[in-house]
Amino acid sequence: MKNPRIARALAVAAGLSVSALVVSACSGGSAAPEPPSSEWELTDQTPAPSGDIDSFTWSIYAEPFSLDYAYAFDYADNQVLANVCESLLRLNPDFSLSPGLAESYAQPDPNTWVYTIREGVTFHDGTPLTAADVVASMTRHLDPAVGSFWYSVYxxxxxxxxxGDREVTVTLSAAGSQFNLAMGGAAGVVESAATLAExxxxxxxxxxxxxxxxxxxxADWKSGESLTLERYDEYWDADLAARAGEVEFVFQADPTARVNALASGEVDGTWMVPAAAYPQLSGSDAGDVYFGLTTAVAxxxxxNLEGPLGNAKVRQALLMALDREGIVQAAAGGVGEVTDVLTTESVWVGADPAAVETAFEDVDHYEYDVEAAKxxxxxxxxxxxxxxxxxxxxSGEFAVISQATAAAAESIGLTARIESVTPGAYTSLFSDPSAREGVDLFFTNWYLxxxxxxxMYAVLRTGEFSNYGNWNDPEFDAVxxxxxxxxxxxxxxxxxAKAQQIANxxxxxxxxxxxxxxxxxxxxITGVAPSIAFMYYPWAATIGAR
Structure with missing residues (x-):
């Protein structure tokens, strides 16, 4: 089976570009220098449109690998697919879930989920949505011949x-809260059964x-150039009827070309602005840079737990020797913040406030301290x-991280060797255990x-495919x-929260x-929420004229 997490490590980085490759961790001092101030703020929603618009253009850093929902695990794929295909549930910009193609759902027992399929919905060829289409779409994830990237959900x-006429029942071998939560993403997408067969x-x-x-x-897909969507006038949800008649996605792998196209007005917008371009684009008359909700942690x-990092104290020491404030400046243009845990508060939806406080405050905070790390x-x-x-x-982010990590290791008495491989070989680290032989560390920007x-914590259990170091903690697994x-x-x-504390x-x-x-x-253009939910929410439908 193909690994469902490959794209996550590469996609974020592909959209970034930085100019600084040396951070203050290289100095080996015992206290981090004060970083320069970077002003930024989060925006929930951009201003409402003044009206509809005939068309707009949008830059993507790469051509989608596929619009097959079974393989949609990357920013390039999902930002297009989210506007064309829909899931049983809808993941909203605030990361709440609401009914989607399933108008309701129920859990009659811990191992069963029942979905009532919405009436009056049609596919783009005009045929009606049925329960049989839902069954066919979901069943593909179980087919080894498909090799779905979302198999872990299923x-x-x-x-x-x-x-029933409009009812689909999913039975699990064990109680599973996470299955239904995943139905707001690509794992819950519904396609026409006839189209899949044809x-x-x-x-x-x-x-x-x-x-x-x-x-x-x-409407059109010119391989290597662009992809065009057109408004579907028979769309079932009047509240999310598209404000634009057409959207053209242009593929621009070169960050400089992307920035120039944005600054000149040749292209109307993009997700994942190259970090080095924040000052240029923020200060231009061409438009505005916005920052919104994320679920990703770098x-x-x-x-490799057979080497020195098999000792948790050494892992802690390396974290303490990394000038992470300096890394944020060099790798992210100063827009971001250091974290000691593997999740963001944005995904703790419906959580007990006391549990959130425990998960983020009652944990170890690994301050920059080279002497203690030594x-x-x-x-x-x-x-x-x-x-x-x-x-x-x-991207430059990879160079920043690898050089800073090597410098941190050297500063506390270890030796370090950086091995640079091709992007394809790097991808193999996430899918092929043999590719990780002799490798101690590699970088990811992991989103939920x-x-x-x-x-996040489910993938770190013993034996999980994405537990790349084969970490084993029975208490963690039990929790x-x-x-x-x-x-x-x-x-x-x-x-x-207990799991987060153990991982911390x-x-x-x-x-x-x-x-x-x-x-x-x-x-x-305006009208869109700058949230990472653009991966699954029909964001382009909300964009209209300024």
């Missing part, structure tokens, strides 16, 4: 059946296309041992797709498994920082 599913292997590519129910339909994955390394008896850090020429932090069986989000959050202490991954989602809107 791994405990024992049956998906039509149990297009076969061409489904989702530039030849086969897609036939879904969203506010836009796929981290170093510990992929002492931990000496105590562990691993001074002089080598760390292998793998990087790739994907559901409004629950348990999504997460207990939380998985709790349906009430407030009660579940109490257990999840044991640092199987080293959390570095979190940065808000960035977005640029040109002076012709």
């Amino acid at each position: 791994q405990n599913v024992t049956s998906i059946e039509q149990t 297009t076969g292997a061409d489904y989702g590519n530039s030849s086969g296309g897609v036939n879904c129910t969203g506010p836009f339909r796929l 981290s170093l994955i510990v992929s 002492a931990l390394v000496e105590e562990a008896g691993v001074a002089g041992e080598e760390l292998v850090i793998v990087t790739a020429p994907i 797709s559901s409004p629950d932090p348990l999504e 997460v498994n207990e939380a998985m069986a709790i349906d009430d989000p407030a009660a579940r959050s109490i257990q999840t 202490e044991q640092v199987p991954w080293l959390p570095l920082y979190t940065t808000p989602m960035s977005m640029f809107l040109g002076d012709r």
Whole structure:
């Protein structure tokens, strides 16, 4: 099975560009210098449109790999797909869930979810949405021949059946709160069963296309150049009827070309603005840079627990030796903040406030302290041992992280070697255990797709595919498994807070920082929420004329 997390490590970085490659961690001092101030603020929603607009253009840093929802796990894929295809539930810009193609749902017992399918919905070819389409769409994730990137959501599913004219029942082998929460993302997308059968292997590519129910339909896909969506006038939800007649996505891999196109007005907008361009675009007359809700945390994955990082004290020492404030300045243009945990507060939806406080405040805060870190390394008896850090020429962020990590390791008595591989080989780190042999650390910017932090900690359990270092903590596993069986989000959050505390202490991954989602809107358009929910919410439908 293909690994569902590959895209996450690469996509964020591909959208970034930084000019500084050396951070103050290289100095090896015992106290971090005061970073320069960077002013930024979060925006929930941009101003409402004054009216509709005939068309607008949008820049993407890469061409979508596929519009097949089974493989939609990347920013480039999902920012298009979210406007064309819809899920059983809707993940909103504030990361709440509401009814989508399922007008309601119920959990009659801990192992069963029942979805009532909305009436009056049509696919873009005019055929009506049925329960049979839902069954066919969901069942694909269980087919080994498909190799769905979302298989992990379905791994405990024992049956998906039509149990009424508009009813679909999903049965699980174990109690699972997380299954329903995932139905607001690509794992819950519904496609026409007839289209799936007719297009076969061409489904989702530039030849086969897609036939879904969203506010836009796929009109044209010029491979290597652009992709055009047009408004679907029979869309079922009047509140999200598209304000634009057409949206053209242009593929611009070169960050400089993207920025120039935005500054000149050639392109109207983009997600994930290159960080080095924040000052230029913020100060231009072409439009505005906005920052919004994120669920991503930049981290170093510990992929080898047989070497010096097998000792939690050494992992803690390395985190303490990293000048993470300096890294935020160099890698993210100063827009972001250091974090000691692997989730953001934005995904703790419905959580007990006391649990949130526990999860973020009652944890270890790894302040920059090289001398204390040196002492931990000496105590562990691993001074002089080598760390292998793998990087790739994907963006300046990768260079910042790898160089800062190597410098931090050297500053506390370890040795470090940076190995640079091709982007394709870097991808293999997430999918092929043999590619990780002899590798101690590699970088990821890991985002969550559901409004629950348990999504993060579930993948760190013993034996999970994305537990890349094979970290094993029985107490952690027990806490997460207990939380998985709790349906009430407030009660579940109490257990999840315990999992966050254990991960914070044991640092199987080293959390570095979190940065808000960035977005640029040109002076012709407005109306969109600058939230990472653009991955699954039909954001382009809300954009109209300024």
